[in-house]
Amino acid sequence: xxxxxxxxxxxxxxxxxxxxxxxxxxxxxxxxxxxxxxxxxxxxxxxxxxxxxxxxxxxxxxx
Numbered sequence: 001x002x003x004x005x006x007x008x009x010x011x012x013x014x015x016x017x018x019x020x021x022x023x024x025x026x027x028x029x030x031x032x033x034x035x036x037x038x039x040x041x042x043x044x045x046x047x048x049x050x051x052x053x054x055x056x057x058x059x060x061x062x063x
Contacts (some may be wrong), residue, residue, distance in 0.1 A: 010055065011047075011050050012051060012052045012055040013055070014054075015048055015051075015052060015055065016048055016049045016050075016051060016052020017052065019044075019045045019046075019048035019052070020049045022041070022045060023041070023045040023046065023049065026038075026041060027036075043048050
């Protein structure tokens with residue numbers, strides 16, 4: 001139970017969830033933004049989501 005609670009306290013989890021929500025809204029709802037911002041978000045948002053998936057908040061020495 002302690003491991004689950006520490007995962008919910010992790011900033012990486014919440015950052016990756018926010019990135020996933022923004023990415024899904026941008027892709028599926030057709031939000032129109034500038035081409036430079038769109039290209040930047042296409043690179044950055046999946047990286048943030050992946051970081052949240054591979055992050056282990058229960059191990060303070062390693063990511």
